[in-house]
Amino acid sequence: MSNHKKQDPRALRSKKMLKNALFSLLAENQEISQLTVQKITSRAELNRATFYLHYDDINDLLRKIVQEIFYELSLKVEPLLHVKNMDNHDHLTAFLDYIYEYRKIFAVLIEQTAFKDSLFKLIKNMVQMRRQERNITETENTVAIEIIAASLLGIITWWIKDGIQYSSEYIAKQITSMYKKNPL
Numbered sequence: 001m002s003n004h005k006k007q008d009p010r011a012l013r014s015k016k017m018l019k020n021a022l023f024s025l026l027a028e029n030q031e032i033s034q035l036t037v038q039k040i041t042s043r044a045e046l047n048r049a050t051f052y053l054h055y056d057d058i059n060d061l062l063r064k065i066v067q068e069i070f071y072e073l074s075l076k077v078e079p080l081l082h083v084k085n086m087d088n089h090d091h092l093t094a095f096l097d098y099i100y101e102y103r104k105i106f107a108v109l110i111e112q113t114a115f116k117d118s119l120f121k122l123i124k125n126m127v128q129m130r131r132q133e134r135n136i137t138e139t140e141n142t143v144a145i146e147i148i149a150a151s152l153l154g155i156i157t158w159w160i161k162d163g164i165q166y167s168s169e170y171i172a173k174q175i176t177s178m179y180k181k182n183p184l
Helices: 009-027 037-044 048-054 058-081 090-101 103-109 113-133 145-161 168-178
Strands: none
Touching: 009 037, 009 048, 009 058, 009 103, 037 048, 037 058, 058 090, 058 103, 058 113, 090 103, 090 145, 090 168, 103 145, 113 145, 145 168
């Protein structure tokens, strides 16, 4: 017997509407500090009581969205860990596709130090685990994991802010060509 309690479809729908309202407001260049429960609920066409039924405050909503994003990203990273040859860009493209899909929220969240640090840590762990999986040890000729993670974070940050005209596939090809001699 499962311990998981099935969520009410209405609750799921309300949470999705609130999340989409938040994304919509942030896409209009609203700063996080300028958000209010009233703005979010108005955009979602829900009342404040519904918001407070699901979240303590705006920070709680943001925290849960960030947790969801990192959970999804970790699912996208998992297949990358076991790819022996990065010439096939499919898994990296899938990871980047997720970022592209939520690029507007990423562009806002990446400005938050805690989010940026967490994304750096995720990327660093991915690089480290890929190296372990492939039995690559650090030598004088390999680039440090932190430097590779920082450069990948820099590429992603640039891409979602200024280079969004480039496709996920194009960025994946560029990343893999950069790291041919210093593997991820």
